[in-house]
Amino acid sequence: MIRLTILSLLIGLTFIANAQRKMDNQGYARFFSEAPLEDIEAINEKALGVLDFSTGKVAVAMNMKDFHFEKSLMEEHFNENYIESDKYPKATFAGEIANFKASDYENIADSLTQSVKGKLTIHGVTKDVTLPITFKKEGDVLVAKSEFIVKIEEYDVEVPTLLIKNIAEEVLVTTIFRLK
Amino acid sequence: MLRVTLIILLTITGSLAFAQDDLLADLMAEQEPSENLTTSTFKGTRIINGHSVEIRKKGTLEFIISHRFGTLNSGGYNLWGLDQSNIRLALEYAPSDRFMFGAGRSSFEKTYDGFIKYKFMRQQTGAKTVPFSMVYFGSATIKTLKRFDDYEINLSDKMAVTHQILIARKVTPALSLQLTPSYSFYELIEANETGSEVIALGMGGRLKVTNRVTINMEYWPQFKDKGDQYHNAFAVGVDIETGGHVFQIQLTNATAMLEKGFIGESTNDFFNGDIHLGFNISRAFQIANH
Numbered sequence: 001m002i003r004l005t006i007l008s009l010l011i012g013l014t015f016i017a018n019a020q021r022k023m024d025n026q027g028y029a030r031f032f033s034e035a036p037l038e039d040i041e042a043i044n045e046k047a048l049g050v051l052d053f054s055t056g057k058v059a060v061a062m063n064m065k066d067f068h069f070e071k072s073l074m075e076e077h078f079n080e081n082y083i084e085s086d087k088y089p090k091a092t093f094a095g096e097i098a099n100f101k102a103s104d105y106e107n108i109a110d111s112l113t114q115s116v117k118g119k120l121t122i123h124g125v126t127k128d129v130t131l132p133i134t135f136k137k138e139g140d141v142l143v144a145k146s147e148f149i150v151k152i153e154e155y156d157v158e159v160p161t162l163l164i165k166n167i168a169e170e171v172l173v174t175t176i177f178r179l180k
Numbered sequence: 181m182l183r184v185t186l187i188i189l190l191t192i193t194g195s196l197a198f199a200q201d202d203l204l205a206d207l208m209a210e211q212e213p214s215e216n217l218t219t220s221t222f223k224g225t226r227i228i229n230g231h232s233v234e235i236r237k238k239g240t241l242e243f244i245i246s247h248r249f250g251t252l253n254s255g256g257y258n259l260w261g262l263d264q265s266n267i268r269l270a271l272e273y274a275p276s277d278r279f280m281f282g283a284g285r286s287s288f289e290k291t292y293d294g295f296i297k298y299k300f301m302r303q304q305t306g307a308k309t310v311p312f313s314m315v316y317f318g319s320a321t322i323k324t325l326k327r328f329d330d331y332e333i334n335l336s337d338k339m340a341v342t343h344q345i346l347i348a349r350k351v352t353p354a355l356s357l358q359l360t361p362s363y364s365f366y367e368l369i370e371a372n373e374t375g376s377e378v379i380a381l382g383m384g385g386r387l388k389v390t391n392r393v394t395i396n397m398e399y400w401p402q403f404k405d406k407g408d409q410y411h412n413a414f415a416v417g418v419d420i421e422t423g424g425h426v427f428q429i430q431l432t433n434a435t436a437m438l439e440k441g442f443i444g445e446s447t448n449d450f451f452n453g454d455i456h457l458g459f460n461i462s463r464a465f466q467i468a469n470h
Contacts, residue, residue, distance in 0.1 A: 025210065046214070050207050059204040065216065072237030072470045080220040081391040081421070086353040094204040160392065160422075 020053035020102070022142060022179035029062055029175045031150070033168035040074065040168070042067040049177035051144065056100025058116055058133075060093040060175065082157050088124040095119065097133070108137045116146075125155040142179040147172065216306035221313060221350040222358075224426045225272065225280070225297075226460060227384040228398045228415040229434050229442045230360060233313040233348040235299050236274040239468030244270045244284070246437045248458040251448060261457060268437045277470075278302075286437055293438050295319035303349060315346040321438050333368060340366045340440035344382075354388040362400070364440045372407060378444035379404040380412075386419070394419040396428070400443045413442045414450040428460040 027047035033040045047062035064085035069075040079085040095118015104112060112135045120129045129148070136143045150171045152159070159169075222232035225242070236242055246268040250261030258264065270284025270293075278299040285292050301314035323338045341364065348358035360382030369376045384398040400413040417430030433450035434442035448454030 023207070023210070048207050048211055050203060050210075052203055055203075057203045059207045061204065061208050061211065063214070065219075066214075070469075071466045072240055073464050073466070076220055076237070077421075084353075084391070090208075092204055092208075158391075 021050055022053070023048070023050040024177040024179050027060070027062070027175065027177040029067075029173065031067075031171045031173045033171045035168040040069070040171075042069045042075070042078065044068070047175065047177070049144070049175070049179065051097075051142075051179055053102040053105070056097040056102075058093070058095050058097060058118065060177075062091055063089055064091060065089070082152075082159070083123055088122075090121075091123075092121045093118055093129075093131075095129075095131070105135065105142060108135055108142075111136045120150075122150065122155040123157050127154060138178075140180065144177045144179060145175070147174045149173070213306045215308070216304055218303040218305070218313070218350050221303070221348050221356045222386055222396075223394055223419045223421050224428055224460065224462060226428065227358060227386065228396050228417045228428065228430045229413060229432060229437060230382050230384060230398060230400070230439065231295075231297060231315075231317050231344070231346060232358060232384070233299065233315045233346045235278060235280045235297060235315070236272070236464065238274055238277050238470040239466055240274050240470070241465045241467045242272045242282075242462050243465070244268075244272060244282075244460060244462045246270075246458065246460040248288075248432070248435055248437060248456045251454045251456055252431075253453040253455070266435055266437070273467075275468075284438075286441075288436050288441070290324045291321050291436075291438060291441070292324065293319055293321040312347055312349050315348075317344040317346055317439075318342065319439055321440050337368045340364060342439040342443075344439065355385065357385040359383060362439065362443055364444050366406065366440065366444070369406070372409065374407045375404065376406070377404055378402055378406055378440075380443050382443070392421045396430075402444065406444055409447060410444060411446050411449045413446045425464075426460075426462050430458050430460075431455050432458060 025048050026045060027049045029044040029047045031042055044062050044066045046066040049060045051058050064083050065079060095116045097114050097116045114133050115130055116133050117130045119126050131146050131148045133144050133146045150173050151169060152171055153169055222234045224232060225234045226232055248266045250258055250264030252260045254261050266288040268284050268286040270282050272280060272282030274280040281296045283294045297315055297317050299313060299315045301310060301312060303313040304310045319342045321340050342362060344360050344362045346358060346360050348356060350356045362380045362382055364378040366376045380400050380402045382400045386394045386396045388394045396417045396419060398415045402412055411433060413434040415430050415432035417428055420427045433448040433454050434446045435456060436442045436445060
Protein backbone atom coordinates (compact mmCIF):
# COMPACT_ATOMS: atom_id res chain seq x y z
CA MET A 1 0.00 0.00 0.00
CA ILE A 2 2.71 2.41 1.06
CA ARG A 3 4.88 1.21 -1.80
CA LEU A 4 2.06 1.90 -4.21
CA THR A 5 1.52 5.34 -2.82
CA ILE A 6 5.21 6.09 -3.17
CA LEU A 7 5.10 4.74 -6.69
CA SER A 8 2.21 6.95 -7.57
CA LEU A 9 4.00 9.93 -6.05
CA LEU A 10 7.04 9.13 -8.14
CA ILE A 11 4.90 8.97 -11.23
CA GLY A 12 3.48 12.32 -10.28
CA LEU A 13 6.95 13.76 -9.84
CA THR A 14 8.16 12.52 -13.19
CA PHE A 15 5.24 14.28 -14.76
CA ILE A 16 6.42 17.52 -13.26
CA ALA A 17 10.00 16.90 -14.27
CA ASN A 18 8.98 15.92 -17.78
CA ALA A 19 7.19 19.15 -18.38
CA GLN A 20 9.27 21.14 -20.78
CA ARG A 21 10.52 23.83 -18.57
CA LYS A 22 13.40 26.19 -18.71
CA MET A 23 14.24 28.20 -15.68
CA ASP A 24 16.65 30.63 -14.08
CA ASN A 25 17.22 30.83 -10.35
CA GLN A 26 19.55 33.80 -10.53
CA GLY A 27 17.39 36.13 -12.50
CA TYR A 28 17.89 39.84 -12.52
CA ALA A 29 15.28 42.34 -11.49
CA ARG A 30 15.82 46.06 -11.15
CA PHE A 31 13.58 48.93 -10.37
CA PHE A 32 14.34 52.53 -10.97
CA SER A 33 12.53 55.73 -10.32
CA GLU A 34 13.34 59.34 -10.85
CA ALA A 35 12.01 61.64 -8.18
CA PRO A 36 12.56 65.37 -7.75
CA LEU A 37 15.03 64.87 -4.92
CA GLU A 38 16.73 61.58 -5.61
CA ASP A 39 16.82 58.66 -8.00
CA ILE A 40 16.03 55.34 -6.47
CA GLU A 41 17.51 52.14 -7.83
CA ALA A 42 17.49 48.64 -6.46
CA ILE A 43 18.71 45.37 -7.91
CA ASN A 44 17.76 41.80 -7.12
CA GLU A 45 19.97 39.06 -8.54
CA LYS A 46 18.20 36.10 -7.00
CA ALA A 47 14.89 36.21 -8.84
CA LEU A 48 13.33 32.96 -10.02
CA GLY A 49 11.78 32.63 -13.44
CA VAL A 50 10.37 29.73 -15.42
CA LEU A 51 8.80 29.19 -18.83
CA ASP A 52 6.84 26.06 -19.56
CA PHE A 53 7.16 25.21 -23.26
CA SER A 54 4.29 22.77 -23.20
CA THR A 55 1.81 25.45 -22.20
CA GLY A 56 3.42 28.85 -22.75
CA LYS A 57 2.98 29.65 -19.10
CA VAL A 58 5.39 31.88 -17.26
CA ALA A 59 6.04 32.29 -13.55
CA VAL A 60 8.33 34.63 -11.65
CA ALA A 61 8.98 34.93 -7.91
CA MET A 62 11.44 37.00 -5.93
CA ASN A 63 12.15 37.93 -2.33
CA MET A 64 11.75 41.62 -1.60
CA LYS A 65 14.64 41.44 0.86
CA ASP A 66 16.94 40.45 -2.01
CA PHE A 67 16.60 43.92 -3.50
CA HIS A 68 19.70 45.91 -2.70
CA PHE A 69 20.06 49.67 -2.75
CA GLU A 70 23.08 51.90 -2.84
CA LYS A 71 22.01 53.58 0.40
CA SER A 72 21.53 51.06 3.19
CA LEU A 73 18.99 53.22 4.98
CA MET A 74 16.90 53.37 1.82
CA GLU A 75 16.94 49.58 1.74
CA GLU A 76 15.80 49.43 5.34
CA HIS A 77 12.96 51.86 4.69
CA PHE A 78 11.94 50.02 1.54
CA ASN A 79 11.53 46.81 3.53
CA GLU A 80 10.18 48.31 6.70
CA ASN A 81 8.00 51.22 5.59
CA TYR A 82 6.98 50.79 1.99
CA ILE A 83 6.93 47.21 0.79
CA GLU A 84 6.55 45.71 4.31
CA SER A 85 8.55 42.64 3.44
CA ASP A 86 7.87 40.95 6.79
CA LYS A 87 4.20 40.83 5.82
CA TYR A 88 4.61 40.48 2.07
CA PRO A 89 7.96 38.78 1.51
CA LYS A 90 7.60 38.08 -2.20
CA ALA A 91 6.65 39.67 -5.48
CA THR A 92 5.27 37.19 -7.99
CA PHE A 93 3.98 36.99 -11.52
CA ALA A 94 2.04 34.16 -13.15
CA GLY A 95 0.93 34.46 -16.73
CA GLU A 96 0.65 33.01 -20.16
CA ILE A 97 2.27 34.09 -23.39
CA ALA A 98 -0.31 35.06 -26.00
CA ASN A 99 -0.47 32.83 -29.12
CA PHE A 100 2.27 30.63 -27.80
CA LYS A 101 4.00 28.18 -30.13
CA ALA A 102 7.00 26.32 -28.76
CA SER A 103 8.51 26.07 -32.24
CA ASP A 104 8.87 29.86 -32.39
CA TYR A 105 11.57 29.63 -29.75
CA GLU A 106 13.74 27.06 -31.49
CA ASN A 107 15.23 29.38 -34.04
CA ILE A 108 15.14 32.99 -33.03
CA ALA A 109 17.13 34.89 -35.58
CA ASP A 110 17.43 38.25 -33.90
CA SER A 111 14.84 38.74 -31.22
CA LEU A 112 11.23 37.80 -30.64
CA THR A 113 8.86 40.08 -28.79
CA GLN A 114 5.76 38.59 -27.22
CA SER A 115 3.16 39.78 -24.85
CA VAL A 116 2.34 37.95 -21.69
CA LYS A 117 -0.90 38.32 -19.81
CA GLY A 118 -1.14 37.46 -16.17
CA LYS A 119 -1.30 38.40 -12.55
CA LEU A 120 1.34 40.55 -10.92
CA THR A 121 1.44 40.50 -7.12
CA ILE A 122 3.36 43.14 -5.21
CA HIS A 123 2.84 44.13 -1.58
CA GLY A 124 0.04 41.57 -1.31
CA VAL A 125 -1.99 43.22 -4.06
CA THR A 126 -2.69 41.29 -7.27
CA LYS A 127 -3.38 43.05 -10.55
CA ASP A 128 -4.10 41.79 -14.06
CA VAL A 129 -1.37 43.07 -16.35
CA THR A 130 -0.11 42.57 -19.87
CA LEU A 131 3.66 42.83 -20.17
CA PRO A 132 6.04 42.71 -23.13
CA ILE A 133 8.83 40.11 -23.20
CA THR A 134 11.68 40.07 -25.66
CA PHE A 135 13.43 36.77 -26.24
CA LYS A 136 16.94 36.34 -27.56
CA LYS A 137 19.11 33.28 -28.00
CA GLU A 138 22.61 33.16 -26.58
CA GLY A 139 23.82 29.68 -27.46
CA ASP A 140 21.63 27.28 -25.53
CA VAL A 141 20.35 29.98 -23.25
CA LEU A 142 17.09 31.73 -23.93
CA VAL A 143 17.27 35.26 -22.60
CA ALA A 144 13.93 36.78 -21.65
CA LYS A 145 13.84 40.49 -20.96
CA SER A 146 10.87 42.52 -19.86
CA GLU A 147 10.49 46.19 -19.08
CA PHE A 148 7.37 47.78 -17.70
CA ILE A 149 6.04 50.55 -15.46
CA VAL A 150 4.53 49.91 -12.06
CA LYS A 151 2.41 52.56 -10.39
CA ILE A 152 3.12 52.09 -6.71
CA GLU A 153 -0.22 53.56 -5.69
CA GLU A 154 -2.02 50.69 -7.42
CA TYR A 155 -0.28 48.26 -5.11
CA ASP A 156 -1.28 50.14 -1.96
CA VAL A 157 2.24 51.28 -1.20
CA GLU A 158 1.74 54.37 0.89
CA VAL A 159 3.96 57.38 0.56
CA PRO A 160 3.52 60.07 3.21
CA THR A 161 2.84 63.50 1.72
CA LEU A 162 5.95 64.78 3.47
CA LEU A 163 8.10 62.49 1.36
CA ILE A 164 6.33 62.80 -1.95
CA LYS A 165 9.30 64.68 -3.35
CA ASN A 166 11.65 61.81 -2.52
CA ILE A 167 9.64 59.03 -4.01
CA ALA A 168 8.32 58.71 -7.52
CA GLU A 169 4.87 57.33 -8.13
CA GLU A 170 5.93 55.41 -11.20
CA VAL A 171 8.68 52.87 -11.10
CA LEU A 172 10.42 51.34 -14.10
CA VAL A 173 10.93 47.62 -13.63
CA THR A 174 13.39 45.59 -15.71
CA THR A 175 13.72 41.84 -15.44
CA ILE A 176 16.15 39.59 -17.27
CA PHE A 177 15.99 35.81 -17.03
CA ARG A 178 18.51 33.51 -18.65
CA LEU A 179 16.42 30.40 -19.13
CA LYS A 180 18.22 27.08 -19.27
CA MET B 181 -7.14 -2.53 -4.84
CA LEU B 182 -9.70 -0.13 -6.13
CA ARG B 183 -8.62 2.34 -3.49
CA VAL B 184 -4.99 2.03 -4.50
CA THR B 185 -5.78 2.60 -8.14
CA LEU B 186 -7.87 5.54 -7.18
CA ILE B 187 -5.00 7.03 -5.20
CA ILE B 188 -2.64 6.56 -8.13
CA LEU B 189 -5.08 8.19 -10.46
CA LEU B 190 -5.70 11.04 -8.11
CA THR B 191 -2.02 11.63 -7.59
CA ILE B 192 -1.31 11.62 -11.29
CA THR B 193 -4.15 13.89 -12.21
CA GLY B 194 -3.30 16.00 -9.18
CA SER B 195 0.27 16.46 -10.23
CA LEU B 196 -0.75 17.06 -13.81
CA ALA B 197 -3.03 19.82 -12.73
CA PHE B 198 -0.30 21.08 -10.46
CA ALA B 199 2.22 21.05 -13.27
CA GLN B 200 0.04 22.94 -15.64
CA ASP B 201 -1.91 25.33 -13.53
CA ASP B 202 0.35 26.19 -10.73
CA LEU B 203 3.69 26.83 -12.27
CA LEU B 204 4.16 29.57 -9.69
CA ALA B 205 3.64 27.30 -6.67
CA ASP B 206 6.06 24.91 -8.29
CA LEU B 207 8.59 27.64 -8.73
CA MET B 208 8.30 28.80 -5.14
CA ALA B 209 8.88 25.24 -3.93
CA GLU B 210 12.08 25.31 -5.94
CA GLN B 211 13.45 28.27 -4.02
CA GLU B 212 16.10 27.31 -1.50
CA PRO B 213 15.64 28.68 1.97
CA SER B 214 18.04 31.54 2.33
CA GLU B 215 19.28 33.43 5.35
CA ASN B 216 16.56 35.86 6.34
CA LEU B 217 18.03 38.32 8.82
CA THR B 218 15.55 40.16 10.98
CA THR B 219 15.93 43.85 10.26
CA SER B 220 14.78 47.01 11.98
CA THR B 221 14.28 45.59 15.46
CA PHE B 222 14.38 49.23 16.50
CA LYS B 223 14.39 52.34 14.33
CA GLY B 224 17.34 53.96 16.03
CA THR B 225 20.61 52.89 17.58
CA ARG B 226 19.06 53.99 20.91
CA ILE B 227 15.81 52.74 22.42
CA ILE B 228 15.59 56.04 24.33
CA ASN B 229 18.56 56.66 26.60
CA GLY B 230 20.23 53.31 26.21
CA HIS B 231 21.56 51.63 23.11
CA SER B 232 19.41 49.26 21.09
CA VAL B 233 20.71 46.19 19.24
CA GLU B 234 20.60 48.16 16.00
CA ILE B 235 23.91 48.64 14.26
CA ARG B 236 23.88 50.91 11.26
CA LYS B 237 24.69 49.22 7.97
CA LYS B 238 28.26 49.16 6.72
CA GLY B 239 29.51 52.53 5.56
CA THR B 240 26.94 54.61 7.41
CA LEU B 241 28.04 57.65 9.37
CA GLU B 242 25.46 58.99 11.72
CA PHE B 243 25.43 62.41 13.29
CA ILE B 244 23.36 62.45 16.46
CA ILE B 245 22.26 65.48 18.39
CA SER B 246 20.59 64.70 21.71
CA HIS B 247 18.96 67.17 24.06
CA ARG B 248 17.57 66.92 27.56
CA PHE B 249 15.82 69.99 28.89
CA GLY B 250 15.33 70.81 32.57
CA THR B 251 12.58 69.20 34.61
CA LEU B 252 8.94 69.89 33.80
CA ASN B 253 8.20 70.60 37.46
CA SER B 254 10.75 73.42 37.62
CA GLY B 255 7.87 75.79 36.94
CA GLY B 256 6.76 78.47 34.50
CA TYR B 257 9.66 80.76 35.44
CA ASN B 258 12.00 78.24 33.75
CA LEU B 259 9.44 77.60 31.02
CA TRP B 260 8.97 74.12 32.46
CA GLY B 261 12.58 73.22 31.96
CA LEU B 262 13.10 74.57 28.46
CA ASP B 263 15.47 77.27 29.78
CA GLN B 264 17.99 74.65 30.68
CA SER B 265 19.35 72.25 28.19
CA ASN B 266 21.96 69.56 28.08
CA ILE B 267 23.26 68.49 24.76
CA ARG B 268 25.32 65.63 23.40
CA LEU B 269 26.86 65.83 19.95
CA ALA B 270 28.21 62.63 18.49
CA LEU B 271 29.52 60.99 15.36
CA GLU B 272 28.97 57.28 15.04
CA TYR B 273 30.27 55.07 12.26
CA ALA B 274 29.65 51.49 11.18
CA PRO B 275 32.62 49.95 9.29
CA SER B 276 30.67 46.67 9.02
CA ASP B 277 27.10 45.48 9.45
CA ARG B 278 28.04 44.02 12.82
CA PHE B 279 30.36 46.61 14.32
CA MET B 280 30.12 50.29 15.07
CA PHE B 281 31.92 52.85 17.17
CA GLY B 282 31.31 56.42 18.10
CA ALA B 283 32.51 59.38 20.08
CA GLY B 284 30.60 62.22 21.62
CA ARG B 285 30.69 65.09 23.97
CA SER B 286 28.00 65.97 26.47
CA SER B 287 27.56 69.40 27.96
CA PHE B 288 26.35 67.76 31.18
CA GLU B 289 29.47 67.57 33.38
CA LYS B 290 31.50 68.37 30.22
CA THR B 291 31.91 64.69 29.49
CA TYR B 292 33.67 63.06 26.53
CA ASP B 293 32.71 59.52 25.62
CA GLY B 294 33.70 56.75 23.27
CA PHE B 295 31.93 53.47 22.67
CA ILE B 296 32.10 50.27 20.66
CA LYS B 297 29.28 47.95 19.78
CA TYR B 298 29.55 44.48 18.25
CA LYS B 299 26.67 42.28 17.17
CA PHE B 300 27.71 38.69 17.79
CA MET B 301 24.31 37.08 17.29
CA ARG B 302 21.70 38.05 14.72
CA GLN B 303 18.05 37.13 14.94
CA GLN B 304 17.07 35.31 11.77
CA THR B 305 14.81 32.76 10.15
CA GLY B 306 15.18 30.75 6.96
CA ALA B 307 18.21 28.51 6.55
CA LYS B 308 18.73 28.59 10.31
CA THR B 309 16.68 30.03 13.12
CA VAL B 310 18.18 32.33 15.72
CA PRO B 311 15.59 33.74 18.14
CA PHE B 312 17.55 36.73 19.47
CA SER B 313 20.04 39.35 18.50
CA MET B 314 22.89 39.91 20.93
CA VAL B 315 25.27 42.83 21.06
CA TYR B 316 28.24 43.64 23.26
CA PHE B 317 28.44 47.30 24.17
CA GLY B 318 31.37 48.97 25.91
CA SER B 319 31.92 52.63 26.68
CA ALA B 320 34.40 54.83 28.47
CA THR B 321 33.77 58.38 29.61
CA ILE B 322 35.89 61.23 30.93
CA LYS B 323 34.24 63.93 32.98
CA THR B 324 36.12 67.19 32.57
CA LEU B 325 33.98 69.50 34.66
CA LYS B 326 36.26 71.46 37.03
CA ARG B 327 35.85 70.62 40.65
CA PHE B 328 34.73 73.26 43.07
CA ASP B 329 36.74 71.84 45.94
CA ASP B 330 40.52 71.73 46.25
CA TYR B 331 40.66 67.98 45.97
CA GLU B 332 43.32 67.11 43.39
CA ILE B 333 42.37 64.33 40.99
CA ASN B 334 44.20 62.92 38.00
CA LEU B 335 42.81 61.96 34.60
CA SER B 336 42.00 58.34 35.42
CA ASP B 337 39.92 59.49 38.40
CA LYS B 338 37.60 61.22 35.98
CA MET B 339 36.80 58.04 34.13
CA ALA B 340 33.96 55.56 34.21
CA VAL B 341 33.48 52.46 32.08
CA THR B 342 30.37 50.48 31.21
CA HIS B 343 29.93 47.00 29.78
CA GLN B 344 26.59 45.71 28.55
CA ILE B 345 25.11 42.75 26.76
CA LEU B 346 22.08 43.72 24.72
CA ILE B 347 19.62 40.89 24.10
CA ALA B 348 16.67 41.71 21.87
CA ARG B 349 13.95 40.01 19.95
CA LYS B 350 11.64 41.41 17.32
CA VAL B 351 8.66 39.44 18.58
CA THR B 352 6.33 40.61 15.82
CA PRO B 353 6.86 43.24 13.13
CA ALA B 354 5.29 45.72 15.56
CA LEU B 355 6.74 44.62 18.89
CA SER B 356 10.40 44.43 19.89
CA LEU B 357 11.72 43.78 23.39
CA GLN B 358 15.19 44.12 24.84
CA LEU B 359 16.97 43.14 28.04
CA THR B 360 20.27 44.78 28.88
CA PRO B 361 22.41 43.51 31.76
CA SER B 362 24.74 46.37 32.56
CA TYR B 363 27.85 46.88 34.66
CA SER B 364 29.49 50.26 35.29
CA PHE B 365 32.63 51.07 37.22
CA TYR B 366 33.47 54.56 38.46
CA GLU B 367 37.08 55.41 39.30
CA LEU B 368 36.15 57.97 41.89
CA ILE B 369 33.74 57.64 44.77
CA GLU B 370 32.46 61.01 45.93
CA ALA B 371 32.09 61.75 49.63
CA ASN B 372 28.33 61.21 49.61
CA GLU B 373 28.51 57.92 47.71
CA THR B 374 28.75 54.39 49.01
CA GLY B 375 30.07 52.35 46.10
CA SER B 376 31.96 52.51 42.84
CA GLU B 377 29.99 49.89 40.92
CA VAL B 378 26.53 49.88 39.43
CA ILE B 379 24.81 46.72 38.28
CA ALA B 380 21.51 47.14 36.49
CA LEU B 381 19.16 45.36 34.16
CA GLY B 382 17.75 47.50 31.40
CA MET B 383 14.31 46.60 30.10
CA GLY B 384 13.09 48.25 26.96
CA GLY B 385 10.74 47.85 24.09
CA ARG B 386 9.04 49.45 21.19
CA LEU B 387 5.59 49.20 19.70
CA LYS B 388 4.97 50.27 16.15
CA VAL B 389 1.96 52.53 15.76
CA THR B 390 2.38 53.13 12.05
CA ASN B 391 5.23 52.22 9.72
CA ARG B 392 7.04 55.40 10.65
CA VAL B 393 6.03 55.95 14.26
CA THR B 394 6.83 53.82 17.29
CA ILE B 395 6.25 54.20 21.02
CA ASN B 396 9.24 53.24 23.15
CA MET B 397 9.69 52.57 26.83
CA GLU B 398 12.71 51.90 28.97
CA TYR B 399 13.41 51.14 32.62
CA TRP B 400 16.75 50.58 34.33
CA PRO B 401 16.37 49.02 37.79
CA GLN B 402 19.68 48.94 39.69
CA PHE B 403 20.70 45.93 41.74
CA LYS B 404 23.79 47.61 43.08
CA ASP B 405 23.91 51.38 43.22
CA LYS B 406 26.30 54.17 44.18
CA GLY B 407 24.03 55.53 46.86
CA ASP B 408 20.45 56.11 47.89
CA GLN B 409 20.29 59.53 46.27
CA TYR B 410 20.25 57.92 42.82
CA HIS B 411 17.02 56.82 41.20
CA ASN B 412 16.35 54.23 38.56
CA ALA B 413 16.09 55.70 35.09
CA PHE B 414 12.73 55.53 33.40
CA ALA B 415 11.81 56.87 29.99
CA VAL B 416 8.94 56.85 27.57
CA GLY B 417 9.25 58.19 24.07
CA VAL B 418 8.14 58.32 20.47
CA ASP B 419 10.26 57.61 17.38
CA ILE B 420 9.34 59.35 14.17
CA GLU B 421 11.17 58.48 11.02
CA THR B 422 11.32 60.64 7.94
CA GLY B 423 13.69 59.51 5.21
CA GLY B 424 17.28 59.82 6.43
CA HIS B 425 16.28 61.17 9.86
CA VAL B 426 15.00 59.58 13.01
CA PHE B 427 13.46 61.91 15.57
CA GLN B 428 13.09 60.59 19.07
CA ILE B 429 11.12 62.61 21.59
CA GLN B 430 11.06 61.44 25.16
CA LEU B 431 10.13 62.07 28.76
CA THR B 432 12.71 60.81 31.24
CA ASN B 433 14.05 61.43 34.72
CA ALA B 434 17.63 61.13 33.44
CA THR B 435 19.69 64.21 32.69
CA ALA B 436 22.73 62.38 31.34
CA MET B 437 22.70 60.68 27.97
CA LEU B 438 25.58 58.32 28.73
CA GLU B 439 25.21 54.88 30.30
CA LYS B 440 27.30 55.61 33.36
CA GLY B 441 25.20 58.71 33.94
CA PHE B 442 21.59 57.82 33.31
CA ILE B 443 21.79 54.30 34.77
CA GLY B 444 23.78 55.08 37.90
CA GLU B 445 23.63 58.82 38.50
CA SER B 446 20.07 59.97 37.88
CA THR B 447 19.17 62.17 40.82
CA ASN B 448 15.63 62.86 39.67
CA ASP B 449 12.59 60.78 40.42
CA PHE B 450 10.27 60.28 37.46
CA PHE B 451 7.25 59.55 39.62
CA ASN B 452 7.87 62.68 41.63
CA GLY B 453 7.45 64.77 38.49
CA ASP B 454 11.17 65.36 37.89
CA ILE B 455 10.72 64.74 34.21
CA HIS B 456 12.90 66.05 31.43
CA LEU B 457 11.61 66.56 27.95
CA GLY B 458 14.25 65.47 25.50
CA PHE B 459 14.93 64.54 21.93
CA ASN B 460 17.46 62.75 19.78
CA ILE B 461 17.83 63.63 16.14
CA SER B 462 19.98 61.53 13.89
CA ARG B 463 21.01 62.05 10.32
CA ALA B 464 22.61 59.16 8.45
CA PHE B 465 25.12 59.57 5.63
CA GLN B 466 26.24 56.74 3.40
CA ILE B 467 29.96 57.47 3.09
CA ALA B 468 31.21 54.07 1.90
CA ASN B 469 29.67 51.25 -0.11
CA HIS B 470 27.74 48.65 1.78
